[in-house]
Amino acid sequence: MARRSEHSQEEIKEMVLQAAETIVNEEGFHSLKVRKVAMEIGYTVGSIYMVFENMADLILHVKGRTLDELADYLEAIVAENAEPEQCILALSKGYLTFANQHYNRWRMIFEVKQPEDEELPLWYQAKVNRIFAGVEQLFDQLKPGQTNQQNKLKARALWGGVHGICMLSLDGKLGIVGVDDIEELVVVLVRNFIAGCYR
Amino acid sequence: MARRSEHSQEEIKEMVLQAAETIVNEEGFHSLKVRKVAMEIGYTVGSIYMVFENMADLILHVKGRTLDELADYLEAIVAENAEPEQCILALSKGYLTFANQHYNRWRMIFEVKQPEDEELPLWYQAKVNRIFAGVEQLFDQLKPGQTNQQNKLKARALWGGVHGICMLSLDGKLGIVGVDDIEELVVVLVRNFIAGCYR
DNA sequence: ACCTGAACACCGTTCAAGT
């Protein structure tokens, strides 16, 4: 048995990614196993290694797709908000909404750390930068004339802050607060940050 | 061979915890394995299960000790700063310093998520609350008369923000910034947050 | 009572062997 050729390599790759996403969504990142993915798509373990280098590679691609989805989601918000401050606020709320709705896959992005010696592939770095690029641009619109470096730092500080609130709150370990309460925290943080940066 | 009785159960427990901490410090959380710990302390795998329920239990205790260390470190800062705003600022910088100096063990605290069905043990929740308790108190001093709930939310929002900046920055994936630059971000965030909350 | 170490189930990864 072999050489079934029912699916192209590209099709198998897509099937693997979709199966992996479903597993993470439904059972969490730690339930993601090669054998499980293989069974899900009706192939054997070896097939996974035809289309992905290894488990780390597969994980990185799932993370990449989540980043794309997040970037699309945020870009749609940018398109709807002309005024910079309103837009940054809407983006922050949007980030919380996305994190809440796709909790397992969102958390997966930050769960595994890359070993220090090996760099993240460029295609992945590009996806990360896409998330930031929009925010940096907004800070530029908010108060033109700042250096790129300054806007970069501000975008990162703000995203870091919003991200931290989402992370700790959605973890729900520490006195559970509803999503509405979390949003309130996010709003307070963003409003004051903007006011402080450009007063 | 058996019944060596060279060490008491308590001594072995301490040896295990210290060995685990060393491994995490030097090689990262993902290099923490039962067999490695056992070899390090000169016992066999089975012995670990004499003093800890399982790996998850051992990990939780290592995390607990890191939380204690962090709480001690932060409490020393509180003792040195009488003025509330200055104190909150110093605490935030302190958090960054601790995270930077004990990066692997600090990251470990947030790396593994508890399964939804099982609660964190009370002794661990108490350690987490100890970290927050000090900050909540400071917010009360800053502007008395707010409800406990309000101070709780503010403390969490601020810690979330500071934590997020530390996490994303120290991960160093996205345009590396030095620790001094990260501290600048933290300071901006905290200053504006306080100003905004109590203007 | 304390501790060993073989055994088990499960994991990621490889690769000779089939069609």
Place this chain on the structure above:
DNA sequence: ACCTGAACACCGTTCAAGT
């Protein structure tokens, strides 16, 4: 060329068997 599935190394966990 495509795919299988047995095999390997390694992991957490258990427990009968030693002293």
